[in-house]
Amino acid sequence: MTWLSCCLSQSLWGTYCSYLNACAGFQSLLASDVYSQYQAVRRGEQEIPKYFNFASDVLDKWSEIEKAGKRPSNSAFWWISGKGEEVKWSFEELGFLSRKVANVLTKVCGLQKGDRIIVVLPRIPEWWLVNVACMRAGIVLIPGTSQLSAKDILYRLQASKAMCIITDDTVAPAVDSVASECQFLKTKLIVSKGSREGWLNFSELYKNQSADHSCVKTRIEDSVNIFFTSGTTGSPKMTEHSHGSLGFRPLLSERYERYWLDLTPSDVIWSTADTGWILTSLTSVFDPWVFGSCIFVHQLPQIESATILNTLCRFPIDTLVGVPTLYRMLVQNDLSSYKFMNLKHCMSGGEPLNPEVMEKWKSQTGLDIHEVYGQTETGIICSVFKGMKIKPGSMGKAAPLFDVQVVDKNANILPPGQQGEIAVRSKPIRPLGLFSEYIDNPKKTAESERGDFYVTGDRGTMDEDGYFWFIGRDDDIIISSGYRIGPFEVESALMEHPAVAEAAVVSSPDPLRGEVVKAFVVLSATFSSSDREHLACELQEHVKKTTAPYKYPRKVEFVQQMPKTITGKIKRHELRNKEWGRM
Template identity: 85%
Template sequence: MKMLFKLRTLKSSWTLKSPCRAFHEHPGLRASDLYSQYESVRRGAQEMPKYFNFASDVLDKWSEIEKAGKRPSNPAFWWVNGKGGEVKWSFEELGFLSRKAANVLTKVCGLQKGDRVIVILPRVPEWWLVNVACMRAGIVLIPGISQLTAKDILYRLQASKATCIITNDTLAPAVDSVASECQFLKTKLIVSKGSREGWLNFTELFKNQSADHSCVKTRIQDPVCIFFTSGTTGFPKMVEHSQSSLGFRPLLSERYWLDLTASDIIWSTADTGWIVTSLASLFDPWVFGSCIFVHHLPQIESATILNTLSRHPVGTLVGAPTLFRMLVQNDLSSYKFMNLKHCVSGGEPLNPEVMEQWKSKTGLDIHEIYGQTEMGIICSVFKGMKIKPGSMGKAAPFYDVQIVDKNANILPPGQEGEIAVRSKPIRPLGFFSKYVDNPKKTAASERGDFFVTGDKGTMDEDGYFWFIGRDDDIIISSGYRIGPFEVESALIEHPAVAETAVVSSPDPLRGEVVKAFVVLSSTFSCGDLKSLAHELQEHVKKTTAPYKYPRKMEFVQQLPKTVTGKIKRNELRDKEWGRM
């Protein structure tokens, strides 16, 4: 499909400036063609290029800039393991190493352009090497979270028809237990210091490979990654993204959600299996020549996070709300974040109380983002934008975001509806290509001229969006519609509450009522939980509309969560309704 990119057709709530602010701060960078090649596209003066490959058209260009001495001395990639281990790569070194890795995949494993490879690795340097190597070879990478079970791996191998899987010692036994049922799987590649029967050893093969590799020519709409959704409403779906939606998109907007320069260092704590890692720890920072910082983080622990922020010059931190809720429970007075300037939270709404605590303890704001696997970042509170606690900001560049009803009619400010992104007549840059092997789902995701997210929300008069909940999270009690997030935000303002999740619970009179699962703060002690429950109920009545208070309450040690920190409300709800 011929695709024109014209800014006048895109309704964005943010003014687009240059594609890379780094070029203004370092005028010598204009010596490369990274700016001039895409500036005319940004201005709508020409069509998008027919061919594009992130490895050759972005990473290799930064390598040229670097060799010319026109980029700050930051590494391109900086990895630590918390035990003294450290890896630093320049863009030139990244290019050299990723070409060697590409030869492992093509010359040794026999993979060809268009083949699919499942990569399940923790936060180790090889994950980034394999990503870039796949781009160079035109191989479609399918990331997986490191907590996948054998059943999960079997489903992904069968659904994706992947011909190769790359993982480590931890998950290799799980792969072996299901490999015989995967007819398309030809090659198993292990990242390990030791050998394993039936597996090729990436670490050993890599040592002996040449760095002589020519990047394949890929069309801008060729697939580059397939992400499996979290599967909260059925089996995980395969979301295909192209060179255009992942790699070319950030070239055309400097004021996307991160607003980075070549001098910046960014750290995202997300698991490698999710799209936020590809965005915040690969494509978007490297478009701007920034340094990607990675900590191995076998476990997400407050002390590790805080010590790392104190000892390393991280300027931008990206994490799930769970991360910030965890950090504010600590005494932060002994930590000094000398370089930290920009904090970003996404994955689910962040409670205003947590934002206020983080601000009072660190002096830093938290900027919320909202997105989906299908479209990346949809809304964001950009740098310099007024923060409205509880709001996820305004529409991201390239996206016309609206609140619509069941007939795809745009609703006025203040009225509740479904969050939707205009997808017709021109499909926005940044959109996924399709749900792989699922044309019915691809078609069903659109309503009128919009892609519907399945999330409920409102938009205010200033264009700020406010999340209410997933369509199936909404509680209807005695005819009142209640969004769980507002009740949760009210509860977490109370000093006794560390975390909470609100779901519907059956009730013979009202049909369903609000039930709150509450994790108590470690600093709070109360022997009479019945009295505390009543106190919390009264607190909610005073903080929000009285009819929204939780008529049922249960105190728990922890809440069920996904690996990205999202609370599994569906699991709690199913338990309440006897569906487990």
């Protein structure tokens, strides 16, 4: 038996086949030659294909089914601005428009297969068009949150050697301030109603461009996305994902995706994640479109409880995906005064969700919250599937196609109940879904492997029933409102201020965000200030201007000295343990 057939239990496979038989649209899709091949791969009868492109092999197939009248009359993409503007695209329209954008990137910008492009856009339709267009052209897309500072953008442009950047009026000034230091950057595209010197207007170009474009042939191991992750002791790492790990993976594990997303071609899914994170790529691009579902997007300049709740009442959203902070915000409202139109499935990921929040949401809405767990490097590897028993505080069981274990420092598998590091078996065969490598950082790539496993850096336990329980990071990464923040960048920003002699950054408990960034600061001997409260605000503003605003320390404590090792290294773990009452 192959590694794949070993993953598929007979009972679950029977359930999955029953689902396919009930889904006429997807059954038609699987009847095509290319999807018959995927079925054979899933059954272990055939090797994983050499070539794959999500745009041509999935999206265009749904377009064919749509034109044949075998898919429900449901949009593929549905966007609202919150101010009355609305965009709806079918799969056919998505294909037409994304081909025009692909021609902009290749014919106007001169980008070729394998070139890299940084895209820093909010939740606007152009972000989705660029994603699909890059797949068609074989261009590697590097997403970034709109909160990136000029320093963040400079680092990303230099590290990635990106030849093009696409952004809007908000971020363009920051790009202009550093562009002269980026020797590889050749083209700047702006999504704007107006013009800006030195920039090409994206909107005007793609509207006037031809839709005649042939999708390039991409190998399944070719890069499709690069995500920057936060580091504990250095700059963010470039995490590479392939066409296989993001696009082909859900085709192999559809029954799993069916259980955690619970989607059909008739369903509408709304993920509130920021466009800079892998969760958006998973829940608002690849996984829903495998099932031909409708991806709903609200521009959401700010996450506000009233806006979220009113949207759920006004629109036929079946599935909601959000970070725990979202649900913590929502349950602070009187939910009995809201009547959701269609909502039937709620999911939470990015950090652990408080059991009391789950209970309150359930009591007022009648809906369970299903937790999922994953990383930039892995995608979703654990989940509470729909219909599975919910154990409050647990992030569920391992996803099919992944062998997830809890291991010790020597990569030995630990028995149920023992605390260790959550890990994914990566040898002898690396599962499709894991990242390819940390680009230009073979040392970090090697360090992520221990024995036969990729180690996540997260500590946890597994119980007798196979449920996993998250305990905390094994390093110093701070997870706040779903954002993963490395202390190094925040400490570096603080050290630039003349008042700071030393700085250490750790997580601190917070009832809304789960945890927040806290800075311990030793003042410079030459600096004296009796107004510590004012100084704390000044340091916070300094960090906001130096790096992405979401990273700023919401708590600041001034200390006389730091706990250190014999070699002089600050003991962050001591500060963190004290903050969490573990001393």
